[in-house]
Amino acid sequence: MGTSMSHQGQTNKIVEELFKDYYSTSGNLELPFDMELREFAIQPLYAQGYIRHMSFHSESELLNFLRSRVPAHLFYSSAKYQLPDAKDVERKGWMGADLLFDIDADHLCEVREVKFCPICGSMTVSQKCEKDGSETSVYQEMGEECIKEGAKHAYVLEDILRHDFGMEPKVYFSGNRGFHVQVECFGECALLGPEERKEIVDYVSGDGVPDYKGSPEDPGWVGRKARGEGGVILDRQVTIDVKRLIRIPNSLHGKSGLLVKRTDPRSFTPRVSELSPFKGYVSFRPFLTINTKLFDVEVSMERGKNMILQSSLGVLLHLKGLGEILAHVG
Numbered sequence: 001m002g003t004s005m006s007h008q009g010q011t012n013k014i015v016e017e018l019f020k021d022y023y024s025t026s027g028n029l030e031l032p033f034d035m036e037l038r039e040f041a042i043q044p045l046y047a048q049g050y051i052r053h054m055s056f057h058s059e060s061e062l063l064n065f066l067r068s069r070v071p072a073h074l075f076y077s078s079a080k081y082q083l084p085d086a087k088d089v090e091r092k093g094w095m096g097a098d099l100l101f102d103i104d105a106d107h108l109c110e111v112r113e114v115k116f117c118p119i120c121g122s123m124t125v126s127q128k129c130e131k132d133g134s135e136t137s138v139y140q141e142m143g144e145e146c147i148k149e150g151a152k153h154a155y156v157l158e159d160i161l162r163h164d165f166g167m168e169p170k171v172y173f174s175g176n177r178g179f180h181v182q183v184e185c186f187g188e189c190a191l192l193g194p195e196e197r198k199e200i201v202d203y204v205s206g207d208g209v210p211d212y213k214g215s216p217e218d219p220g221w222v223g224r225k226a227r228g229e230g231g232v233i234l235d236r237q238v239t240i241d242v243k244r245l246i247r248i249p250n251s252l253h254g255k256s257g258l259l260v261k262r263t264d265p266r267s268f269t270p271r272v273s274e275l276s277p278f279k280g281y282v283s284f285r286p287f288l289t290i291n292t293k294l295f296d297v298e299v300s301m302e303r304g305k306n307m308i309l310q311s312s313l314g315v316l317l318h319l320k321g322l323g324e325i326l327a328h329v330g
Contacts, residue, residue, distance in 0.1 A: 014282070014325050015315060016045050016070055019252060022277050023066040029074075030249035030262070031059055032184070037080040037095065041245055042071035045254060055085035072254025075245035078182075080190070089243075096190025099167075099183040099197065100246060101157055101204070102238040105142065105150030106177050112141040114290065118321065121288040121303040137321045142177050143293045147270040154179040154265040156224075157232045160204050164220055173268065173275070175253025175260040182246065194240045201239045206231025252277075257315035270295040276312030280330050283307070284314045286323040294320070 032038060040062065041052040051069065056062040066074070077084065078100050082093030115138050116122065117129035124136050154171050161169040161183060172180045183189070192200075202208060206221065209231075214222035238244055247253070247260045258275040272295050286301035293299070297313055301322070308329065309317070318325050 012046055014328050015257075015318060018257075018278055018311070018315060018328070019045055019072075020067065020070045022252060023063055023070065026063065026250070027059065028250050029059055029062070031062070032076065034080060035076065037082075037084060039077040039079070039081060039084040039092070039245075041075045041077075042066075042069060043073040043254065045070045045072040047072070053085050053087050071251070074248045074251040076248055078244045078246050079242060094242070096185065097192075097242045097244070098185045098246070099189065099192070099200070100238050100241075100244055101181040101232075102174075102178065102235040103150050103153050103157070103181070103232070104178040104235060105146045106140065108149045108153065108233055109146045111146065112292075114139045114141070114288075114292075116288045118287045123288070137287075139290075139292075139320055139322060140177075141292050142295065144270055144296045147177070147295065148268070150178050151263075151265040151268045153232045153234070154181060156229055157181050157204055157234070158265060160224075160232070164203070165200075171263055171265050172247075172249055173259075173261050173263050173270070174247060175251075175258045175275070176256045179263075179265065180247060180260075192242075194242060197240050197242070198236070201234070201236045204232045205234070205236075255319055257312070257319050272297050272312050272316060273310065276315065278311035278315055280311045280328065281308050282311050282314035282328050283326040284309050284317060284323050285326055286317075288322065290322070292322075 036055065036057045039052065040054040040056055041050050043050050079097040080095040082095060083091055086092045115124055115136050117124060117134055118137050119134045120129060120131050122129065122131060124130060127136060128134065129136055158169050158171055158181060161167040167183045170182050174180050209221045212222045214226050216223055216227045218226060249260050249262055251260050253260060257278065259277060261275060284307045286303055286305065289301060289303045291300045294316060314325055317323055
């Protein structure tokens with residue numbers, strides 16, 4: 001969860017209250033129609049471990065639980081089970097699974113990384129600060145252009161699944177650094193095993209696709225190669241795994257405070273103010289001096305110099321470990 005994990009007290013309470021308020025008034029989670037067959041899991045805010053093997057029968061039942069255990073990350077299983085809350089995986093009774101794809105934008109472009117000491121603010125290349133011996137933190141910059149590169153891959157993937165496989169994929173911004181693509185599966189699609197899912201991954205990645213010469217109007221990979229399109233770069237294991245967890249659409253991503261949101265990858269622009277549900281302003285104190293760009297926002301910070309920021313940006317910077325929120329100022 002970043003450096004803010006070590007700064008306890010009021011800072012954490014402010015962010016926790018914002019998350020709690022969101023889930024208390026949301027009622028807008030995108031849940032599967034067969035949610036009673038899905039395993040649910042959360043990672044509580046400012047905690048390392050997961051709470052798994054839970055079952056809920058309605059959104060209101062789930063939201064009541066979330067008010068007492070505020071989540072940084074909220075998931076349901078791609079798999080459908082006879083007993084989704086069974087602790088023993090073998091007893092769950094696997095009934096099939098949706099088809100998932102995960103595209104990480106930081107795997108598609110060069111990403112600036114900054115290693116720094118959250119105590120004294122000095123830049124370093126070591127695991128521990130040379131000045132005070134404290135553990136250093138790593139900040140990974142994620143700009144607008146890198147996210148848009150991920151959106152291009154998500155669009156190609158959506159096109160392949162729709163036109164080459166006859167599927168109806170849904171594309172979601174992950175809330176942090178990439179895109180999730182989900183196909184709700186029934187019948188034979190749901191029962192695909194790891195090897196068959198691997199074949200789909202190979203196809204969308206362009207592995208082993210014949211290098212025929214054709215025109216841009218040709219269907220499938222012949223037309224795509226003529227148009228200069230390459231294969232989709234994705235996390236292969238996510239698709240192959242038949243028991244994967246899915247981030248719940250319209251939930252919050254605990255590393256950014258942004259929404260997991262369905263989108264059209266052709267027109268997606270990562271605007272912090274639109275992707276965050278948090279309104280008003282916060283007082284924010286930076287841990288280091290840095291100029292950086294997060295999504296569509298350029299930020300200049302000076303260590304220890306308090307700033308008044310929009311809540312959406314302040315929460316994002318806090319969860320990235322770049323500083324602490326001192327107060328919610330309306």
